[in-house]
Structure formats: C-alpha cells, structure tokens
Amino acid sequence: MPVRDGQVATTRFAALRHEITKPTLSFLMEAHDGISAKIVEEAGFRGIWASGLTISASLGLRDSNEASWTQVLDVLEYMADASTLPILVDGDTGHGNFNNVRRFVRKLCERGIAGVCIEDKLFPKTNSFLGEAQPLADIDEFCGRIKAGKDSQTDPDFTLVARVEALISGRGMDEAITRAEAYHRAGADAILIHSKKASADEIFRFAEIWANRAPLIIVPTMYYATPTDLFRQAGISTIIWANHLLRSSITAMRQTAAAIQEDESLMRVEGSVATVKDIFQLVGNAELEEAERRYLPAPPAVGAVVLAAGGELGGLPADQPKCMVDIRGQSLLKRLTGTLRECGVQDVTVVRGYRKEAVALPGVAMVDNDRFAETGEAWSLACARNAIRGETVVAYGDVLFRRYILDSLLTSSADVVVAVDAVASVQPWAGKRDLVMADRRYSGDYLDDEPAMLRRMNQYIPASEVAGEWMGLARFSARGTAWLQEEIAALEAEGLLEQADMPLLLTRLAARHPVRVKYFTGHWLDVDTMTDLAEARNVT
Known part of the structure; x- marks a missing residue:
C-alpha cells in the first residue's frame, strides 16, 4: 500500500x-x-x-x-x-x-x-x-x-x-x-x-x-x-x-547511439550505461524466481559426477592435483562446480584419486578411486555409481566451459547428449583423444536444428571423418542414467571396466541407444598444459 x-x-x-x-x-x-x-x-x-x-x-x-x-x-x-x-x-x-x-x-x-x-x-x-x-x-x-x-x-x-x-x-x-x-x-x-x-x-x-x-x-x-x-x-x-525523464533519456540514447555508430564497438559505452543486471533488478526478476519456487512443482534434482582422479599438471609442484590449480584466485574444481551450481546442479560428487587429501570443497561429496594410477575413467565413474541416479551430468575435472553450454545440454530433450566442439575445419586433431564421429557434421547454419547422433569416439578417427572434439561434458536423463548404469555393468561383466575410458563407454552406449551430439564452437578449455592454464582466464 x-x-x-x-x-x-x-x-x-x-x-x-x-x-x-x-x-x-x-x-x-x-x-x-x-x-x-x-x-x-x-x-x-x-x-x-x-x-x-x-x-x-x-x-x-x-x-x-x-x-x-x-x-x-x-x-x-x-x-x-x-x-x-x-x-x-x-x-x-x-x-x-x-x-x-x-x-x-x-x-x-x-x-x-x-x-x-x-x-x-x-x-x-x-x-x-x-x-x-x-x-x-x-x-x-x-x-x-x-x-x-x-x-x-x-x-x-x-x-x-x-x-x-x-x-x-x-x-x-x-x-x-x-x-x-x-x-x-x-x-x-x-x-x-x-x-x-x-x-x-x-x-x-x-x-x-x-x-x-x-x-x-x-x-x-x-x-x-x-x-x-x-x-x-x-x-x-x-x-x-x-x-525530464524522457528528455534525459533522449540525450543519453543519442550519445550512446552516436558512440557505437562511430566506434563500431561497445567498448566506450559499456562502462557508462546501466548493466543488464540493473534491468533484471529493476523489473523484479528476483520476485519471479521466488514465485516460481512457491507455485511451480519442484523440478527433479539434477546431480553431477566430476571425474578428477588424474595426476598433476606438468610445470607445477608434483604434490598439487591438476583439478586444484589456481585459476584467477579459485581452484579449477571450484570454478567448475560453481558453473554447475549456477545452472541448477546442486548435488555434485567428485571422484578424486591423486593426492586425494588435497582435493576438498565445502558442500561437495567426495568419492575415492584409490586405484587411479592403474584404472581408467570408466572405473572412476563406476566408483560413483551410487551418485548416478535421475538426471545426471558427467564432466571431466579439468575442463572449463561457459555456462550457456551446460544450459543447452540441460534443456535438451535427448536422453543422452554430449557437448562437442565443432571447429573441425581449422582444428589440428593430432594427439586429441576424444575425437567424435557423428552422422551429421556441424553446418554452421543457426537455423539448422536437425539432430546429430554419435557414432564413435576415440583418438583414431580419420581427420576426414572427424566432426569435432568431445568437451568432457555429457548429460543423462533419468532414462539415460539407467542406460549408463547398464553399460558400466556390461563393461564390468566383460572384464573391460578397469581400463575403459569415457570415449569407449560412450561409443558402446551409442551402439545401443541414441546419443545426441550438441555442437558448439569454442568457449571451453581442457586444462592440460601451462599454456592452457594461462588461457583459462579467458574462459572464466
């Protein structure tokens, strides 16, 4: 009132x-x-x-x-x-x-x-x-x-x-x-x-x-x-x-429009205009979010398993796990889990191995792969099989990506969807382990919404058939996680689980069930080298 x-x-x-x-x-x-x-x-x-x-x-x-x-x-x-x-x-x-x-x-x-x-x-x-x-x-x-x-x-x-x-x-x-x-x-x-x-x-x-x-x-x-x-x-x-409010707005809009027209850039004006966050606050987005929590049925909780059992990053002290390297004041793992939570993925489980005592984050469940030196990624994932229930995101522990990439996976209607970097025409693929072959390549046309499906993923795909590189990020619906559990059990029954990596697991899954490929162009980073570490500031 x-x-x-x-x-x-x-x-x-x-x-x-x-x-x-x-x-x-x-x-x-x-x-x-x-x-x-x-x-x-x-x-x-x-x-x-x-x-x-x-x-x-x-x-x-x-x-x-x-x-x-x-x-x-x-x-x-x-x-x-x-x-x-x-x-x-x-x-x-x-x-x-x-x-x-x-x-x-x-x-x-x-x-x-x-x-x-x-x-x-x-x-x-x-x-x-x-x-x-x-x-x-x-x-x-x-x-x-x-x-x-x-x-x-x-x-x-x-x-x-x-x-x-x-x-x-x-x-x-x-x-x-x-x-x-x-x-x-x-x-x-x-x-x-x-x-x-x-x-x-x-x-x-x-x-x-x-x-x-x-x-x-x-x-x-x-x-x-x-x-x-x-x-x-x-x-x-x-x-x-x-x-006077309209008159002042005319003055401000003229100055802004003239500056952008002259500069062909936003650099001069971006610091002097209201932020998009200001607009959200002024029009009451926070109230809408609160109302959604009050009136909409709570969506099923989305979980995540982060595979972070690997070793150190070359060039840094040997006692520091790669997932804990500093990226502009925060560990790589903290930035990764922060992005997950920004997208609504609150229940995060991290599989740690190398120097596990150094891998810790508040509010994040930890599962240990004490055989990290002799096992592959599928074994690490199997260590967290109790966390694979309902809708689940699986991510490598040494990747960074922009939030919109995960948002896109979470809103996909597919039961299994993998994020793939599609810059195949300019990417040197030599040495890449997670190469992707799909039934359709990225067209570059934003109107092209035809789904692409995974066929194979490994390091031996001929360059002429490479559709991109898996970004170490996948999302599984409730039905998709059931398929994933079945495939883990099948690898275990065949005696292949200990040495299997994620490309093999996903390839086998794609042979039985549809695995959707979601194409992106950049805006992510696999932190494997000191050069990658230097570039990480551009992704965060």
Missing part, C-alpha cells in the same frame, strides 16, 4: 489526495512507461505525473491527441502495475466532450489511476508551448466536463485537477481567476495554473489572488530557475516535474 507521512494510505486514490491537500509542498515526477514509473519510485518520489507529452513522444507521436485515449490507458495500466505510487494522469482535454470525460474517468478508476488533470482547451489539443493565443473551451462547457468526471468516479478519493490555460494563451490574470473559480465551483479538487514565461511572477500573482481556495499545482518547466522555497512561501500545493 502507498505510504503517506509514515502512515499507510488505504488506496492509491487516498495517497494522491493526501499529497495534493497536505499543508507542505509535494512533488510529482514525470513517467511515461513502466520502467520510468519504477525509476520514479526508486528515486523516492511520492507520486507520478503521467505526462501526455512524454507518453505520446515515447510512442513516436506528437502531443496533439495522436495517441488515442485507449492507447494511453494501455500505457497507464503498465505504469500502475510497475509501481505502487499514485498516478496523476495528464488527460489533455478529456479526449472530447463530457461524455468522453466520464467514460475516461471510469476507465481510469478501474485501473487504479488515482487522478486526472484536464485542461480547458479544445479537442484535439495542441501542446501549450506551441504557437500563441490557442483557443480555449467555453467556461460553462468545460465546467460540464468537470461535473461529468466527478459524477463518474468510482472512488471517493479520485482527484480531478482543472488546468487553467488563460495565462499561457494570453487571456490575462482576470480571466485566469474567473476560470479557476468556475472550475472549483464545478467540483474540481485542485487547480493547475500554467505559464510559459521564464519568470514565475504571474504564477506568484495568481497564487496571491487565489489565496488557497483550493490546492494549487504548478509546472515550472519554463521558469525552472525559480528557487523552490519561493513556491513554498507562496502556498503552492504541488510541483510537477513534467518531462
């Missing part, structure tokens, strides 16, 4: 009425869409001015009733949803005669819009700062619009503000006062007196004659240099900062 002077207002209608009628000066800040409404609230303002000029301009339209009142309602609905603040909408002339006004007011009330300001000009209107001596509405006819609006409000605290254009159209002070008095008698809750002079003298003169007969609202766009304390002394109720 909106807050007013430390107390909770029962409705946004009541909150706006309080802001306009309280004895101290209030401020309304312009907004023109949902994101700007959020920014107004974030800045600490107590109310929003939904400007007709800036809403129109944000739609690429002139402030001449080119945006229909139903289009304006759509924008207002987004603004009301985005912010808890009360909104006073610039209703132009009411979008027609008394009949349009009463329908407009009812629709505003339905959407929780706390008030409307209508001006005593003719429909369609022209912005007040364009031209001279714009024609004004007949006083009695405009009073009819006010009465129709007040009779149509569905909340007693809905606020109708009558905007007097006599000064801005050159009619003089006497007519401005006459019109304001008539509008007040017709039921207007407040008067907005408008001026386009650079000095606020006529505003102060009007306020002196008006003598607080009803709350007085001003828009100091043209006489912005006037100290705000003078408005307080004059008894002004509310100041509207009418268009």
Whole structure:
C-alpha cells in the first residue's frame, strides 16, 4: 500500500489526495512507461505525473491527441502495475466532450489511476508551448466536463485537477481567476495554473489572488530557475516535474547511439550505461524466481559426477592435483562446480584419486578411486555409481566451459547428449583423444536444428571423418542414467571396466541407444598444459 507521512494510505486514490491537500509542498515526477514509473519510485518520489507529452513522444507521436485515449490507458495500466505510487494522469482535454470525460474517468478508476488533470482547451489539443493565443473551451462547457468526471468516479478519493490555460494563451490574470473559480465551483479538487514565461511572477500573482481556495499545482518547466522555497512561501500545493525523464533519456540514447555508430564497438559505452543486471533488478526478476519456487512443482534434482582422479599438471609442484590449480584466485574444481551450481546442479560428487587429501570443497561429496594410477575413467565413474541416479551430468575435472553450454545440454530433450566442439575445419586433431564421429557434421547454419547422433569416439578417427572434439561434458536423463548404469555393468561383466575410458563407454552406449551430439564452437578449455592454464582466464 502507498505510504503517506509514515502512515499507510488505504488506496492509491487516498495517497494522491493526501499529497495534493497536505499543508507542505509535494512533488510529482514525470513517467511515461513502466520502467520510468519504477525509476520514479526508486528515486523516492511520492507520486507520478503521467505526462501526455512524454507518453505520446515515447510512442513516436506528437502531443496533439495522436495517441488515442485507449492507447494511453494501455500505457497507464503498465505504469500502475510497475509501481505502487499514485498516478496523476495528464488527460489533455478529456479526449472530447463530457461524455468522453466520464467514460475516461471510469476507465481510469478501474485501473487504479488515482487522478486526472484536464485542461480547458479544445479537442484535439495542441501542446501549450506551441504557437500563441490557442483557443480555449467555453467556461460553462468545460465546467460540464468537470461535473461529468466527478459524477463518474468510482472512488471517493479520485482527484480531478482543472488546468487553467488563460495565462499561457494570453487571456490575462482576470480571466485566469474567473476560470479557476468556475472550475472549483464545478467540483474540481485542485487547480493547475500554467505559464510559459521564464519568470514565475504571474504564477506568484495568481497564487496571491487565489489565496488557497483550493490546492494549487504548478509546472515550472519554463521558469525552472525559480528557487523552490519561493513556491513554498507562496502556498503552492504541488510541483510537477513534467518531462525530464524522457528528455534525459533522449540525450543519453543519442550519445550512446552516436558512440557505437562511430566506434563500431561497445567498448566506450559499456562502462557508462546501466548493466543488464540493473534491468533484471529493476523489473523484479528476483520476485519471479521466488514465485516460481512457491507455485511451480519442484523440478527433479539434477546431480553431477566430476571425474578428477588424474595426476598433476606438468610445470607445477608434483604434490598439487591438476583439478586444484589456481585459476584467477579459485581452484579449477571450484570454478567448475560453481558453473554447475549456477545452472541448477546442486548435488555434485567428485571422484578424486591423486593426492586425494588435497582435493576438498565445502558442500561437495567426495568419492575415492584409490586405484587411479592403474584404472581408467570408466572405473572412476563406476566408483560413483551410487551418485548416478535421475538426471545426471558427467564432466571431466579439468575442463572449463561457459555456462550457456551446460544450459543447452540441460534443456535438451535427448536422453543422452554430449557437448562437442565443432571447429573441425581449422582444428589440428593430432594427439586429441576424444575425437567424435557423428552422422551429421556441424553446418554452421543457426537455423539448422536437425539432430546429430554419435557414432564413435576415440583418438583414431580419420581427420576426414572427424566432426569435432568431445568437451568432457555429457548429460543423462533419468532414462539415460539407467542406460549408463547398464553399460558400466556390461563393461564390468566383460572384464573391460578397469581400463575403459569415457570415449569407449560412450561409443558402446551409442551402439545401443541414441546419443545426441550438441555442437558448439569454442568457449571451453581442457586444462592440460601451462599454456592452457594461462588461457583459462579467458574462459572464466
């Protein structure tokens, strides 16, 4: 609920009425869409001015009733949803005669819009700062619009503000006062007196004659240099900062667009614009995540087995396991498990072997392969067979990869899917152990979504038949893990498990069941050498 002077207002209608009628000066800040409404609230303002000029301009339209009142309602609905603040909408002339006004007011009330300001000009209107001596509405006819609006409000605290254009159209002070008095008698809750002079003298003169007969609202766009304390002394109720968020955004967008066009790069602007994270925070992504946890059934937990029983990295002390080498302040294993957890894989089991006492991470289960020196990767995987249940990711312990790669595997509909680096045309394959042959090579066409299936994986595949290199990362569905358990058991029964590696295990699996190949192009690293270690900073 909106807050007013430390107390909770029962409705946004009541909150706006309080802001306009309280004895101290209030401020309304312009907004023109949902994101700007959020920014107004974030800045600490107590109310929003939904400007007709800036809403129109944000739609690429002139402030001449080119945006229909139903289009304006759509924008207002987004603004009301985005912010808890009360909104006073610039209703132009009411979008027609008394009949349009009463329908407009009812629709505003339905959407929780706390008030409307209508001006005593003719429909369609022209912005007040364009031209001279714009024609004004007949006083009695405009009073009819006010009465129709007040009779149509569905909340007693809905606020109708009558905007007097006599000064801005050159009619003089006497007519401005006459019109304001008539509008007040017709039921207007407040008067907005408008001026386009650079000095606020006529505003102060009007306020002196008006003598607080009803709350007085001003828009100091043209006489912005006037100290705000003078408005307080004059008894002004509310100041509207009418268009400055849109104007500042235009300046910023022009500068950013020009810089990118000139540089053909984002380097100059990236540090000076809001981050994508800022956008997520502003629009409330965290609330959605919390709501998903509350309302959606919990997805089955995804586990992972990380094969990290291998030895040291050449060039580093022999007592340091390769998976524990430092990558920019964190061990390789910590970075790998961190990526897994970022993707929602929380239940991680690490198979360790070489210098196992040095391999430890909080919250990560450890399984030991004490025969690491004489056995292969399939044996290490079998050591963790109790962790292979439900959906499971299997990863080498010495690889790094960008998060999107694992996200892609986790969202695959395949029961078994392996990540394959497809830069076959430029990759020197000599010495690579995990070469992949598939029934379809990577086409390079992002529209090509035909699945590729694994045929074989080993180091002896002819270069002409290589489709890529396995990245040491695979995902198995619940059914896929059952297949994997069966294949491990079959290797064991045949006496092959101790020496089998992952390429052999996956090749055998592909001979019995479909194993999907998911192609990527880079953005991963197998840390085998000191050169790899130096390059790892570009992957993390």
